[in-house]
Amino acid sequence: MTMSQLRRPDGLPSHLPADETLVMGVLNVTPDSFSDGGQHHELPDALAHGRRLLTEGAKIIDVGGESTRPGAPRVDEAEELRRVIPVVRELAAEGAVISVDTMRASVAAESVAAGALIVNDVSAGRADADMGREAARLRTHLGTPPVFIAMHWRGHSDVMNDLAVYDDVAAEVAAELAERLADLREAGVEDRFLVADPGLGFSKTAEQNWAVLSQWEQIAEHGLPILIGASRKRFVGALGVDRDQATAAISAYSAEHGAWAVRVHAVPPSLAAVTVGDRLRRSRGR
Numbered sequence: 001m002t003m004s005q006l007r008r009p010d011g012l013p014s015h016l017p018a019d020e021t022l023v024m025g026v027l028n029v030t031p032d033s034f035s036d037g038g039q040h041h042e043l044p045d046a047l048a049h050g051r052r053l054l055t056e057g058a059k060i061i062d063v064g065g066e067s068t069r070p071g072a073p074r075v076d077e078a079e080e081l082r083r084v085i086p087v088v089r090e091l092a093a094e095g096a097v098i099s100v101d102t103m104r105a106s107v108a109a110e111s112v113a114a115g116a117l118i119v120n121d122v123s124a125g126r127a128d129a130d131m132g133r134e135a136a137r138l139r140t141h142l143g144t145p146p147v148f149i150a151m152h153w154r155g156h157s158d159v160m161n162d163l164a165v166y167d168d169v170a171a172e173v174a175a176e177l178a179e180r181l182a183d184l185r186e187a188g189v190e191d192r193f194l195v196a197d198p199g200l201g202f203s204k205t206a207e208q209n210w211a212v213l214s215q216w217e218q219i220a221e222h223g224l225p226i227l228i229g230a231s232r233k234r235f236v237g238a239l240g241v242d243r244d245q246a247t248a249a250i251s252a253y254s255a256e257h258g259a260w261a262v263r264v265h266a267v268p269p270s271l272a273a274v275t276v277g278d279r280l281r282r283s284r285g286r
């Protein structure tokens, strides 16, 4: 692989651009999401918002039915399915590349059956012992296993802020993520379907998030495609400037460093940002 090629997973349609950092649009179907005020709770609103993200240039829509906001309670499985599956089914039928943001193997399986191509598990298989095996066993409508996004995570939302204790945060995040990736491989998930994510904002203080982000060589240590999710997080808001513009600046940085995708709420500023980052990266030959 030459350095100017992005690492990207198998299992996605060939029409997705190969040498661009993709913008993944966030579609939270939750009444309690801190990021969108919960206005996309109802199906028609959720579909309209998903279509708008696509029109704006999102290449993937990440559909989630459970808030991971610090302190958020868990939703039960039936409610998560009720929120997520109709949205996945409809947007996938319209041709969208759908990712399902879930920690439950059952929700992952139902979502793949409804047309999702990507399973985005913020717990990287830790929250549900069946997740790894299920991800390896599932087949999408393209005939392959789904892409599996494995994020660095230390615990559920009710305790995650208490777990933000590190000696060397970037090195520990990389090492813990490497353990999760090893578990997933052991469960049968192949490397070519794996994406890794350092989990900004999950059991990390603002200072720790910046430390992780600044040490890209640690983020990229595993050699897998990388997803960065900084959008509208507290450490971004704490900068005191517009959260979506600040998110876009992180998107430019991520693209310049060769991230496979950025997960964002506001697509247009991050689309412009990754376009610049990609251009710089290609020019530099990274």
Ligand code: PMM
Binding pocket: 026, 028, 033, 034, 035, 067, 068, 069, 101, 120, 121, 122, 149, 151, 197, 199, 200, 227, 228, 229, 230, 231, 232, 263
């Ligand atoms: N962040 C949130 C939810 N899901 N998934 C991945 N892979 N990476 C993230 O950083 C991530 C995620 C929380 O953000 P939201 O509540 O604004 O959607």
